[in-house]
Amino acid sequence: MARLLVTIGSIFLTLLGVSVVIFVILRLVPGDPISMMLPPGATDEVRANLERLYGLDKSIPAQYVIWLRNVAWLDFGMSTQFRLPVMEIILDRLPATLELVLLASLIALVLAFAFSILAVWLQEDSATLAIDGLAGLAQAIPDFLWALIFILAVTLFAPMMPVSGRFDPRTAQEFATNFYLLESLVTLRLDAFAELVRYAVLPALALGLPLAAGITRVLKGALEEAMAQDYVMLAQTKGKSRLAIVLGEALRNAMIPTIALTSVQLTFLIGGTVLIERQFSWPGIGSTAISAVINRDLPLIQGIVLVFALIFILINLASNELYRAADPRLRTAR
Amino acid sequence: MKKLLGLLAGTALATNVAFADDSTLTIAYNVSLPSWDATVGVSAVNPTIQSIYKSVYDQYIDQNPDLSFRPGLLTEWGWNEDRSKVFMVVREGASWHDGAPVTPADVVWSLERAGKEETGNPIQFLWSTLGNFTVDGNRIEADVLRFDPTIFKWMAFLTAYVLPKDYYTEVGAEGFEKAPIGSGPYVVDEYVANSFVRLKRYDGYWGDAPEFETVIFKFLPDASARVAEVETGASDITLEIPYEEYDRLAAKDGLNGVTTPVSDIGMIFINDVGVMEDANVRKAAAHAINKDLIVDRLLRGYGVPIDTLQAPQYAAFTAETTVAYDPEKSKELLAASGYSPDNPVKFKIQTTRGFKPKDYEMIQAVTGMWKRVGIEAEIEVYEIAKHFDLRARDALAPAAFYNWGNSIGDPSTSTGFSMFGPSPHSTWDTEDVDAMIGPLWGEEDEDARIAGYQRVDAYIAENAMVIPLLQFVQPIIYRDGLSVTPHVANFLLPQNVSSN
Numbered sequence: 087m088a089r090l091l092v093t094i095g096s097i098f099l100t101l102l103g104v105s106v107v108i109f110v111i112l113r114l115v116p117g118d119p120i121s122m123m124l125p126p127g128a129t130d131e132v133r134a135n136l137e138r139l140y141g142l143d144k145s146i147p148a149q150y151v152i153w154l155r156n157v158a159w160l161d162f163g164m165s166t167q168f169r170l171p172v173m174e175i176i177l178d179r180l181p182a183t184l185e186l187v188l189l190a191s192l193i194a195l196v197l198a199f200a201f202s203i204l205a206v207w208l209q210e211d212s213a214t215l216a217i218d219g220l221a222g223l224a225q226a227i228p229d230f231l232w233a234l235i236f237i238l239a240v241t242l243f244a245p246m247m248p249v250s251g252r253f254d255p256r257t258a259q260e261f262a263t264n265f266y267l268l269e270s271l272v273t274l275r276l277d278a279f280a281e282l283v284r285y286a287v288l289p290a291l292a293l294g295l296p297l298a299a300g301i302t303r304v305l306k307g308a309l310e311e312a313m314a315q316d317y318v319m320l321a322q323t324k325g326k327s328r329l330a331i332v333l334g335e336a337l338r339n340a341m342i343p344t345i346a347l348t349s350v351q352l353t354f355l356i357g358g359t360v361l362i363e364r365q366f367s368w369p370g371i372g373s374t375a376i377s378a379v380i381n382r383d384l385p386l387i388q389g390i391v392l393v394f395a396l397i398f399i400l401i402n403l404a405s406n407e408l409y410r411a412a413d414p415r416l417r418t419a420r
Numbered sequence: 421m422k423k424l425l426g427l428l429a430g431t432a433l434a435t436n437v438a439f440a441d442d443s444t445l446t447i448a449y450n451v452s453l454p455s456w457d458a459t460v461g462v463s464a465v466n467p468t469i470q471s472i473y474k475s476v477y478d479q480y481i482d483q484n485p486d487l488s489f490r491p492g493l494l495t496e497w498g499w500n501e502d503r504s505k506v507f508m509v510v511r512e513g514a515s516w517h518d519g520a521p522v523t524p525a526d527v528v529w530s531l532e533r534a535g536k537e538e539t540g541n542p543i544q545f546l547w548s549t550l551g552n553f554t555v556d557g558n559r560i561e562a563d564v565l566r567f568d569p570t571i572f573k574w575m576a577f578l579t580a581y582v583l584p585k586d587y588y589t590e591v592g593a594e595g596f597e598k599a600p601i602g603s604g605p606y607v608v609d610e611y612v613a614n615s616f617v618r619l620k621r622y623d624g625y626w627g628d629a630p631e632f633e634t635v636i637f638k639f640l641p642d643a644s645a646r647v648a649e650v651e652t653g654a655s656d657i658t659l660e661i662p663y664e665e666y667d668r669l670a671a672k673d674g675l676n677g678v679t680t681p682v683s684d685i686g687m688i689f690i691n692d693v694g695v696m697e698d699a700n701v702r703k704a705a706a707h708a709i710n711k712d713l714i715v716d717r718l719l720r721g722y723g724v725p726i727d728t729l730q731a732p733q734y735a736a737f738t739a740e741t742t743v744a745y746d747p748e749k750s751k752e753l754l755a756a757s758g759y760s761p762d763n764p765v766k767f768k769i770q771t772t773r774g775f776k777p778k779d780y781e782m783i784q785a786v787t788g789m790w791k792r793v794g795i796e797a798e799i800e801v802y803e804i805a806k807h808f809d810l811r812a813r814d815a816l817a818p819a820a821f822y823n824w825g826n827s828i829g830d831p832s833t834s835t836g837f838s839m840f841g842p843s844p845h846s847t848w849d850t851e852d853v854d855a856m857i858g859p860l861w862g863e864e865d866e867d868a869r870i871a872g873y874q875r876v877d878a879y880i881a882e883n884a885m886v887i888p889l890l891q892f893v894q895p896i897i898y899r900d901g902l903s904v905t906p907h908v909a910n911f912l913l914p915q916n917v918s919s920n
Contacts, residue, residue, distance in 0.1 A: 116802075116805070116806040116809040116810065117803070117805030117806045117808065117809045118805075118809060119462065121805065121808035121809045121811075121812045122462050122805055122808055123461060123462045123464070123465055123542045124465075124542060124808070124812065124844065124845075129545055129842075129843075129844070130844060131545070132542070132544060132545050133812070133844065135537045135544070136540060136542070139537075139538065139540050140540075165454075166461060166462060167454040167455060167461060167462045167463060168454050168455055168597070168613065169454075169455045169457055169460070169461055169593065169594075169597050170594060170597055170598075171594075175613075178613075179613070179614075234644055237642075237644050237645055237648045238644065238648070240648055240652060241647070241648045241651045241652055245651075245652035245653065245654075246652075248654060249645050249648050249649065249652075249654070250448075250615070250616075250638050250640055250645055250649065250654075251612070251615045251616055251638065252612075252615065255446075255610070255612075255615075255616040255618050255636045255638065256444060256446075256618075256634070256636065258610070363614075364641060364642060365642045365644075365645060366645065367614065367615050367616075367638060367639055367640050367641075367642075367645065368614075368615070369612050369613055369614045369615035370614075373452075373614045374613070374614060377452060377454065377614065380804075380805070381454070381462045381805075382805050383462075
């Protein structure tokens with residue numbers, strides 16, 4: 087119970103700190119929403135009126151107190167560009183981002199586990215060299231560049247692959263939630279699911295490749311280290327096959343550093359959606375964040391940063407729990 | 421798994437079949453639409469979004485592709501003799517997308533709403549110049565509270581859209597954002613923010629019925645994605661792609677291209693501070709720039725060099741005012757102020773990078789040309805939001821690159837607002853220019869007003885108080901079988917696209 091209270095308290099304090107930093111920074115950097123919407127001919131009077139209308143005529147501390155008071159009631163204010171409540175916008179766009187991240191993570195994990203296990207199982211220099219080379223390449227190229235490469239590749243080799251949006255805008259899609267992929271899977275609408283995957287696969291791949299490379303390097307190293315341990319030699323003397331030993335003995339111990347790395351990388355992955363979503367016109371929170379920044383939509387930027395911060399915190403907490411589950415020493419330690 | 425793979429293949433096939441649908445026009449568009457209220461907020465003054473607004477809403481007054489004005493929801497308009505009143509006649513037979521008729525009450529409500537401070541219309545200062553509206557049949561009269569000779573031109577410009585009074589009042593601002601209706605040629609069918617909007621032809625539209633039953637604007641801010649869309653056939657038409665890509669795609673089988681000089685110019689703001697107070701330095705900077713070379717080499721010929729803030733399609737354009745490219749004269753001017761290539765005058769120039777085609781490269785070229793005559797300019801890259809902020813505070817560097825749109829082509833919305841000292845958009849604040857522009861704000865004689873601005877432009881050019889560079893060109897790529905009428909106002913209107 088005490089641990090839970092401490093955790094909740096630390097989450098609250100972190101979010102409060104993030105809110106202060108982002109609120110102050112946004113108001114100190116040049117460029118404000120009023121300047122963005124002032125047309126030719128606008129007088130100082132017009133500017134003052136708009137500042138009053140958007141609450142920017144007050145001091146920064148006063149603005150912060152008003153904003154924080156509203157946030158306590160889950161009112162993050164109105165977006166100046168979308169003219170809708172910030173919370174509504176975030177809840178509307180977040181599912182698209184989470185599904186993209188989920189798919190990218192899945193791709194990364196499948197690739198990483200497959201290549202790592204293959205390399206350790208085969209124990210051949212050529213295979214190891216090839217896998218290391220591929221991982222190096224995947225990691226050296228940042229996600230946004232992968233996106234560009236895929237877009238160009240589509241033009242040349244795969245014109246049927248879409249490069250924008252979540253689904254074909256010429257078709258009407260009926261969903262009860264904004265978790266289109268999950269909903270279509272749960273409701274067994276496989277045709278819709280396949281269409282959604284087709285649209286998601288390129289952005290997810292662009293996002294997931296660098297992550298796959300990072301996990302491959304760590305997992306492969308950890309597996310190789312585990313394979314040199316005494317208990318592996320014991321298993322070998324029992325006549326188990328190498329693949330069975332890799333999967334049954336070494337993999338469990340190799341999971342611990344992999345979980346730690348994956349959780350850290352996952353936060354980068356969410357950050358990476360900002361560019362990838364824009365490149366693929368993916369209607370998630372990342373592309374919304376970019377347009378909010380370009381248009382100096384202060385309430386929306388503040389809301390998105392807080393949500394990102396909360397997601398990062400939750401990922402860290404989840405990874406801690408996974409770490410504890412994977413490592414029995416941590417469960418008994420006080 | 422097999423079934424899933426089969427479905428994947430099947431979907432791909434279905435999509436390819438859908439490409440051949442002639443009743444749908446898919447546009448790979450360069451900006452995203454954030455808000456459906458075309459009269460309030462940031463997007464209301466974003467010129468690039470107006471194409472979508474103009475597909476759904478009607479303006480009071482419309483514009484032809486050459487910028488000339490034509491009736492919109494108003495069929496007649498004008499002032500009385502002493503300019504104390506205006507009249508407007510509302511079109512009969514126009515209706516909202518819910519079937520209700522467009523009435524004079526809608527027009528009055530839209531104008532009154534736009535003129536109220538609390539609405540947040542960024543052009544409120546202009547709409548509030550009219551008041552005390554009266555309606556007689558389809559004719560509206562209003563008092564001119566403050567005379568502005570451009571009020572009717574503004575009725576074809578930013579935020580000048582007529583919204584449905586009853587519907588808006590009933591659903592409120594948030595309800596309108598979620599389910600907007602207008603009286604334009606297309607109805608909003610589905611909108612996914614940051615992704616696409618699907619429009620359906622409105623059969624009750626008062627004007628010529630557009631050809632395409634369905635129009636999809638895909639929001640693709642990334643130019644490479646727009647190129648891929650049109651090259652793979654996923655979109656029928658796109659715009660604002662790099663000129664190199666334009667040349668490549670236009671030469672490709674199955675695709676065509678059209679370019680048009682548009683109402684958007686590239687210019688260097690001069691701030692009257694420090695060395696820029698020296699006329700010799702300013703004039704030298706202006707004469708040292710070879711605009712033809714910039715257009716030819718950097719923009720592959722897609723640009724029109726200009727010497728005033730008026731593009732050739734604007735009302736106050738005159739070919740008589742020119743600024744010659746003359747580097748020797750620049751050297752002489754600088755020498756008169758004690759500068760030379762060995763002892764250059766130094767100042768900072770700000771520019772965006774990637775906001776407009778080759779903006780940074782153009783300024784690099786300009787500074788290179790300046791260096792040869794004795795001007796050493798340090799380039800500072802800023803983002804557009806910072807430019808707006810600095811300009812509003814009159815804190816721009818001595819020189820600053822910017823683009824200036826003016827789709828109604830009036831000199832007040834180019835030279836007027838950018839060079840008149842009291843305007844928050846001006847970085848040049850001197851009494852001589854203010855004294856010339858000041859009386860033109862209220863000039864009732866249109867010919868005298870235009871001639872007045874031409875004199876101002878000539879004076880500004882002679883003294884190099886701003887350095888106009890070029891008029892931008894809009895590149896459009898479209899598939900075979902389509903015919904596209906480009907619009908000088910930088911619009912890409914689906915109602916101006918037809919099949920051959």
